[in-house]
Amino acid sequence: xxxxxxxxxxxxxxxxxxxxxxxxxxxxxxxxxxxxxxxxxxxxxxxxxxxxxxxxxxxxxxxxxxxxxxxxxxxxxxxxxxxxxxxxxxxxxxxxxxxxxxxxxxxxxxxxxxxxxxx
Amino acid sequence: xxxxxxxxxxxxxxxxxxxxxxxxxxxxxxxxxxxxxxxxxxxxxxxxxxxxxxxxxxxxxxxxxxxxxxxxxxxxxxxxxxxxxxxxxxxxxxxxxxxxxxxxxxxxxxx
Numbered sequence: 479x480x481x482x483x484x485x486x487x488x489x490x491x492x493x494x495x496x497x498x499x500x501x502x503x504x505x506x507x508x509x510x511x512x513x514x515x516x517x518x519x520x521x522x523x524x525x526x527x528x529x530x531x532x533x534x535x536x537x538x539x540x541x542x543x544x545x546x547x548x549x550x551x552x553x554x555x556x557x558x559x560x561x562x563x564x565x566x567x568x569x570x571x572x573x574x575x576x577x578x579x580x581x582x583x584x585x586x587x588x589x590x591x592x593x594x595x596x597x
Numbered sequence: 598x599x600x601x602x603x604x605x606x607x608x609x610x611x612x613x614x615x616x617x618x619x620x621x622x623x624x625x626x627x628x629x630x631x632x633x634x635x636x637x638x639x640x641x642x643x644x645x646x647x648x649x650x651x652x653x654x655x656x657x658x659x660x661x662x663x664x665x666x667x668x669x670x671x672x673x674x675x676x677x678x679x680x681x682x683x684x685x686x687x688x689x690x691x692x693x694x695x696x697x698x699x700x701x702x703x704x705x706x707x708x
Contacts, residue, residue, distance in 0.1 A: 513697070515643075515697075522599060522686065522699060522700070522701045522702040523635075523643065523686050523688075523699040523702070524699065525696050525697040525698065525699065527696075528696055528697075537695045537696050538696075539694070539696060540694075573642055573643070581648075581649070582630065582631065582633075582689070582690040582697065583631070583633035583645065583648045583649070583688065584633075584635075584643075584645065584688070584697075585645050585648070585654070586645075587642040587643055587644070588642065589641075589642050590642055
């Protein structure tokens with residue numbers, strides 16, 4: 479059974495940092511591209527970042543470019559999102575989501591981890 | 598402002614048919630990228646509902662169907678059920694952003 483479990487959410491200070499993690503199980507992790515998608519309270523979904531299966535290629539939404547860094551450890555079946563220079567508008571539930579091979583949709587999602595940026 | 602445009606809400610009585618539109622542009626749906634749909638029940642993570650325009654994952658009832666034409670797509674729910682009350686999002690890929698784009702979401706209310 480495919481499982482994605484996020485962790486690391488919590489309260490962050492404006493201008494501060496947080497690191498999110500997503501632990502994957504139930505599939506051959508190193509073959510799949512992964513993403514982070516977020517949802518501000520009461521708002522819609524927003525794609526945040528993408529990482530290739532090898533970890534050599536990443537893409538970011540303009541709203542987080544230069545502040546967030548996505549990485550992965552295929553030996554540990556996990557992806558991370560390093561969030562720096564946090565802003566109030568980064569407050570959201572952050573979901574880890576898998577892309578099926580050679581496709582552009584998200585077939586499995588984690589349960590999400592909530593990030594609140596406030597002083 | 599979402600890149601893909603959806604109506605904020607639609608409603609219908611049990612058993613009725615409702616449709617949700619999703620309008621994009623020449624850099625996403627109009628460029629030939631497929632459209633996918635997600636259902637989000639209150640307090641839960643999104644769940645894949647329709648992939649590659651019109652395909653249902655295993656376990657999704659056949660009352661859900663999708664289509665795509667030009668720069669738009671639509672999701673239809675035929676025979677609306679109370680458990681279909683949820684938020685629905687369309688999603689595609691955008692070549693100018695090198696990433697995924699979502700619609701703003703549509704809340705379906707069963708009257």
